[in-house]
Amino acid sequence: MSLLYDEGQLAIAVESRKVLEARVQMDQLLPLLERQGDYHAPYWATAKEQGWTALALPEAYGGLDLSLVELGLIALQTGRTLAGAPFLTSSYGAARAILDYGPDGLKDEWLPKFASGEAVGAIAFAENQDVVPAKSAVSFSKGVLNGLKPAVSAGLEADAVIVLAEDAGTPVLVVASLDGAERQGFPTFDNSRCTANLGFRDTPAVALASGQTALDAALHILALQSVVTAHEQTGGAEVLMERARDYANSRRAFGQPIGAFQSVKHRIAELYGLVELARAGALHAASREGHGDFLKAAAAARIQSTEAYDTAARDCVQIHGGIGVTWEAGLHLHMRRARTLAVEQGNMLFWEDVLVDELTGEAA
Amino acid sequence: MTDISAYAARADAWLQSVAGEFGTAARRGLSEAEDLALGRRYLKARFDAGYAGINWSTEFGGQGLTHIEKVAFETEEMKYGMPNSYFGISLGMPVPIMMKFCEDKVFVSERVIKALQGEEIWCQLFSEPAAGSDLAGLRLRAEQDGNGWKLNGQKLWTSYAHHSDYGVIVARTDPNAQKHKGLTYFWVDMRAAGVEARPIKLAGGDAHVNEVFFDDVRIDDSNRLSPVGGGFAVAMATLMIERYVATDSAGFGPHLDLFVSLAKETKINGKPAIEDGRIRSAIARNYAMRNGLNAITARAMISMKAGMEPGPEGSLNKLVSVRSRQKLSEMAIDLQGTDALHYDEHASTKDNWQTSWITAPTGRIAGGADEMLLNTIAEKILGLPQDHRPDKGVAFNQIPA
Numbered sequence: 001m002s003l004l005y006d007e008g009q010l011a012i013a014v015e016s017r018k019v020l021e022a023r024v025q026m027d028q029l030l031p032l033l034e035r036q037g038d039y040h041a042p043y044w045a046t047a048k049e050q051g052w053t054a055l056a057l058p059e060a061y062g063g064l065d066l067s068l069v070e071l072g073l074i075a076l077q078t079g080r081t082l083a084g085a086p087f088l089t090s091s092y093g094a095a096r097a098i099l100d101y102g103p104d105g106l107k108d109e110w111l112p113k114f115a116s117g118e119a120v121g122a123i124a125f126a127e128n129q130d131v132v133p134a135k136s137a138v139s140f141s142k143g144v145l146n147g148l149k150p151a152v153s154a155g156l157e158a159d160a161v162i163v164l165a166e167d168a169g170t171p172v173l174v175v176a177s178l179d180g181a182e183r184q185g186f187p188t189f190d191n192s193r194c195t196a197n198l199g200f201r202d203t204p205a206v207a208l209a210s211g212q213t214a215l216d217a218a219l220h221i222l223a224l225q226s227v228v229t230a231h232e233q234t235g236g237a238e239v240l241m242e243r244a245r246d247y248a249n250s251r252r253a254f255g256q257p258i259g260a261f262q263s264v265k266h267r268i269a270e271l272y273g274l275v276e277l278a279r280a281g282a283l284h285a286a287s288r289e290g291h292g293d294f295l296k297a298a299a300a301a302r303i304q305s306t307e308a309y310d311t312a313a314r315d316c317v318q319i320h321g322g323i324g325v326t327w328e329a330g331l332h333l334h335m336r337r338a339r340t341l342a343v344e345q346g347n348m349l350f351w352e353d354v355l356v357d358e359l360t361g362e363a364a
Numbered sequence: 365m366t367d368i369s370a371y372a373a374r375a376d377a378w379l380q381s382v383a384g385e386f387g388t389a390a391r392r393g394l395s396e397a398e399d400l401a402l403g404r405r406y407l408k409a410r411f412d413a414g415y416a417g418i419n420w421s422t423e424f425g426g427q428g429l430t431h432i433e434k435v436a437f438e439t440e441e442m443k444y445g446m447p448n449s450y451f452g453i454s455l456g457m458p459v460p461i462m463m464k465f466c467e468d469k470v471f472v473s474e475r476v477i478k479a480l481q482g483e484e485i486w487c488q489l490f491s492e493p494a495a496g497s498d499l500a501g502l503r504l505r506a507e508q509d510g511n512g513w514k515l516n517g518q519k520l521w522t523s524y525a526h527h528s529d530y531g532v533i534v535a536r537t538d539p540n541a542q543k544h545k546g547l548t549y550f551w552v553d554m555r556a557a558g559v560e561a562r563p564i565k566l567a568g569g570d571a572h573v574n575e576v577f578f579d580d581v582r583i584d585d586s587n588r589l590s591p592v593g594g595g596f597a598v599a600m601a602t603l604m605i606e607r608y609v610a611t612d613s614a615g616f617g618p619h620l621d622l623f624v625s626l627a628k629e630t631k632i633n634g635k636p637a638i639e640d641g642r643i644r645s646a647i648a649r650n651y652a653m654r655n656g657l658n659a660i661t662a663r664a665m666i667s668m669k670a671g672m673e674p675g676p677e678g679s680l681n682k683l684v685s686v687r688s689r690q691k692l693s694e695m696a697i698d699l700q701g702t703d704a705l706h707y708d709e710h711a712s713t714k715d716n717w718q719t720s721w722i723t724a725p726t727g728r729i730a731g732g733a734d735e736m737l738l739n740t741i742a743e744k745i746l747g748l749p750q751d752h753r754p755d756k757g758v759a760f761n762q763i764p765a
Contacts, residue, residue: 277656
C-alpha cells in the first residue's frame, strides 16, 4: 500500500467532498446541539447511498473490498464538513469485530446489514476512565449480558453492539443485538453523537473472544477505528486552518489584513504544520494495516491528529476574535467535535501509554 | 527489491566497509586539522567508489543519476558520522552554481573534480552583519575597477571559509538601486590578497563559521556569474539547488530510541523514569510527530520516483524537528540529574544530549530561521500577506536605518 494516493483514491476524495459540501450545511448542524437523540439524517442517508458503509468490507458480505486508506479519505471529508452522526466509524468497528473474530453464521447475519447501512453498529468497551477494562461491570454468563456500559457513542441508534464484558473474572468480547437492551441518552456537548448508557438485563449475546485474546481484540478494534477517526480529525483541523487563513486574509485592523501580523500568520503556519503531520501520520497508519507495526502507527496517528484538531479549534477561534465565540459562527461545533473525537475510542492519555508500551517492547 | 532500495543497499555495504576507517569511532579525539585530513581521504575514497556527484552530469565527473539516488546515499551515509561536513556547503551550493553559471568550462571542470575528491573546498559568502534573514540588505561593495571589480566589506557566518580555496559571493554593485536590484554574483579566490577569514567560536565551543574581510580585493569581470544587478536571482537559484537533501526527523540530534534507553536507565522518585507519565507523554508526542515527518519524507521520495514534484509540506522538516530536538535534549539533561553536568566539548550531536542541546539553537537559525520558515509557509503555501515592508520600492541607500 503506497503513501501516494492513486487515481481511484483521489476520485473518492473529490467526489465525497463534493457531495458532502452540497448536502451538509452548518445551519442544519447547529440545531442538533440543542436536541437530544437526534442526528443529521441527510448525512447518514448519503453515506449509505454512496456506498461508504460498504467501502472497507469484503465483497462476500456486500462490501466493496477497499481498505482503511479509502475509508480514511471519506472520514477526512466527513471531518471537514462535521458530519452529524458517528455511525460510519462505529459500524466499521462493529463489523471488523465480527469479521475478524466472529463465527461464519454471525458474519452472514450482520455484515451485509452493516455494508448496506441497514444496521448501525456500536462499540462498548470503555467504562468511565478505563478504556479497555480487564475487569468489567458487565457480566456475560450462559449466553446473556447483565450490567451497564456508560456513554456509548451511537448507542441510541445502534442495532448491534460489541461489548467487552467478563465471564467469571475472565475478559470476554461479545456481540449483542440491542433489541431488548435499555438505552438511556443524556445531554452531551455534541448531541448528534447519539451517546447513551446501555443497560443489559439478560440480553442474549454471542462470544467473539475471551481472555487475553479478548483484550487484544478490543485494542485492535480501537486501533482500526482510531485510524478512521485520525482522518476525521485531520479533516476538521484542515478546514479550521483554511477558515483561519481566509479570515486573516479578509479581516482588516490597524490598516492592514490581520494576516500580515506575524503573531497571526505564524499561528496559522503552525496549524498548517500540524495538519500535514496529522495527515501523513493517518495515511501512514492506514497503509500499515495488517503489518506488525500497525498498532504503533495507529497510536501515533491518533496522538498527532488529536493534537492537530484541538489546537486548530483553539487557534481558529482565537484568530476570529469576538465573532469566533458566537453561536452562529459555528466554530464551537469544531471545538465540541474535537473534544468528542478525542475521548471516543480512547483518549490521549490512553494512546500515549499504548504507544510507549509498543516502543519499549512491553505487552500493551 | 526496487532499483532504489538495491542502490541504497549497495551504498550501505560500501559505507559499512569503510566505516572503521572514517566513521564516528575513527574520528574520536582527532584535532580539527586531523579530522579535516581524514575527511579529504574519505572524499577521495567516496569518489573512487562512485558515490560522488551522484546527481551531477558525467561530463563534470558526476554519476549522472537523479536526486533520488543522491538522497538515498545521503540517508545511508548519515548513519555513520563520516567526516563530510567540511564539504557539505562546497558541494551543495557553490560548485553546482559554478557548473551552471560559469562560462569557463575548462576551469570549472578542474574545480569540480578537485572539489569532489575533497582536495579543494568552496564556501558561500552570503550573510553579513546587517544581512541575515534579510539577505538582500547586504552591504559588501563591488565597484568597477578597470575591466574588473574591487571588493570591500565584510561577510559573516561563512561556514568553513578558513579552509576554503574559493567562494561564491553576492555583493552590492549599485546602492542607488532598490535593494534586490543592486546586487551582483561573483566567484572569488579565497587565497587572493586582501581576503581574511577569522573563525568565530560558537556557543558549543566549535569554530566552523567565520567572519571574512575583503580589503580592496581585485577580481576579473570573468568572475561574474550573474548580470550586473541580477545577483539576487542567482542567490535564490543557489538556495533552490539544495531542495533535495536527506532530512532527519531527529533534527540532526540523537534519535528517540536513545531517549527511551535513557528513560529506562534513569529513575524518578526511585522508579524507572520510563514509568513516569511526564516522560511517557514526551516520548509518545515526539514519536507521533517524527512519525508524521518520516511519512512526509517517504511520500516525497515516492513522488519523486513517480516523476512528480514533492509537496510543499517537506519544508516542515527543519522547523519541526530541530525545535523538538532542542526541548527533548533539555528533558534528557533533566533526566540525568547532576550526572548531566558532565560535558565533553567534542562529543557528537547525534549521541550526546548536552552537545545536542547547546548546538540546537544554531539549527533553528542557520539556513533559514524558524520565523523565516513560518513566513515562507504562510506566504508561499497559504497565501497570507507579506509583513509590513518599509524597504519596498525604495533605493537601497534611502532605506530608513
